[in-house]
Amino acid sequence: MNIGQAARKTELPTKTIRYYEEIDLISSIRSENGYRTYTDQDIHRLTFLKRSRSLGFSIEECRLLLSLYDDxxxxxxxxxxxxxxxxxxxxxxxxELQSLKATLGTLVNHCHGDNKPDCPILDGLSDKTVNWSAEENGKHHCCKN
Amino acid sequence: MNIGQAARKTELPTKTIRYYEEIDLISSIRSENGYRTYTDQDIHRLTFLKRSRSLGFSIEECRLLLSLYDDxxxxxxxxxxxxxxxxxxxxxxxxELQSLKATLGTLVNHCHGDNKPDCPILDGLSDKTVNWSAEENGKHHCCKN
DNA sequence: ATAAGACTTCCAGTGACTGGAAGGTCAAGT
DNA sequence: ACTTGACCTTCCAGTCACTGGAAGTCTTAT
Structure with missing residues (x-):
């Protein structure tokens, strides 16, 4: 099958399939007109790559996994x-993300969010001496609650 | 102060500070010898950038936040x-990450992890027809537990 | 015959830096 | 005066994993 059909089967963009060939993750045989041709085996390999990538493995990790797959x-x-x-x-x-969320949440909770220019979020971002830990209970210069 | 001292104060690499100038997030005045010179105001702005970036804001979001900061x-x-x-x-x-973790966890739990070549993880990665949901309880061809 | 669509290669761009080369400047020590 | 070393400059290339687009070839349907 040609690259378009392979793309449809694997739900990978054709660009990505060509790219994977370029970096030697897969190979393909060419038919007389120069078109890439894929076998079911190739589809298997591409599916493997798609799932590995979507599970957060880097390209190099995928390369390693594929070599183990082949071995x-x-x-x-x-x-x-x-x-x-x-x-x-x-x-x-x-x-890490939970910590970011907590810090941002604290900033947001300290902000009254009205039309006035005074903004504790921007203050918190600009002043590294302000301790914006998520647990702290807001006895700040900027607000009363 | 010169860029090195600004870097030490803000804990940003000099390369990054120059890059921020290149993309017009900050500016600097040059002294006679061509060195960049920074004021406390600039340090403030760089600190703002450092904290915003570390909280997950993209450069363009930082640009927007800075414009609000300036306004x-x-x-x-x-x-x-x-x-x-x-x-x-x-x-x-x-x-999303929790879902990835669950899927990977399922794959790992199905793998006996011995010296034999049979590996449910690789099978799971290569075969898109296998339903590797995190909750499923393992009545698979590949293992008995 | 022609038009649409699928395929090819090649080049450039993304985001947010990071590394390195080649050279200018400055302060301290000999 | 000279050297050493730290610090600064610009410019160019590389990272990662694609993605977009241009220009051209090939196939298929009308």
Whole structure:
């Protein structure tokens, strides 16, 4: 099948499929007219890439996973270790985002949000000496609640 | 003060400070020898940028926040709305990551992680017909527990 | 015959920096 | 006076994972 059909099957843009070939994640055979041709095997590989990428693996991690996928003698423990490492990364990212959210939430809660120019959010952003911890209870110069 | 001292004060790399100038987020006056010179006002602005960026605002959002910061007549509600929108974005990102984590966790739990080549994680990645929802309880071809 | 659509390659742009080369300036020490 | 080293300058290239667009070839349908 041609690249368009492969794109439809895998739900990957054709641009992305060509890009994956360019960086040697996949290969393709060309038919007489120069068009790329894909087999079911290729679709499998592209699906693998699509799912791995959507699960947060980088291209280089995908390359590693694919090499393990291709290696008939690999140990499943190798793959498990990679996936577990990725889970830890994701957990760290979540923690970080929760902290951001808490800080922003504090800023927002301190802001009366009216038409007056006085804005505790901007003050909080500009003044690094202000301690905008999420838990603090607002005895600030800027507001009374 | 010169760029090095400004960098130390704001904990931003000099490269980043020059970059912010290049994209017109900040400006600087030059002394006779061509060195960039920064005032306390500039340090304030750079600190604002550093904190906004670390809270997840994009450069363009920072540009908008700075323009509100500069606008003595802005309404604090404008700033509040931006911050609230950002909180929602962060919440969505967290939800997404939690879903990734759940899926990866399921894959990992299905993998015995031994020296044998059979690996449910790779199977799960390559076969889009396998339903790897996080809640499912493992009556798969690949394992018995 | 022609038009639409699918395919090709190549080049450039994204965001937010980061690294490195090649050179100018300055203060301290010998 | 000279050297060393830190600090500064500009400019160009690279990162990551695509994405967009131009210009041209090929196939298919009317």
């Amino acid at each position: 008939k003698d690999r140990a499943s423990s190798d793959v498990k270790a990679i996936a577990q490492g990725k889970i830890i990364e994701i957990e760290q990212k979540i923690t | 003595k007549d802005r309404a604090s509600s404008d700033v509040k709305a931006i911050a609230q929108g950002k909180i929602i974005e962060i919440e969505q990102k967290i939800t």
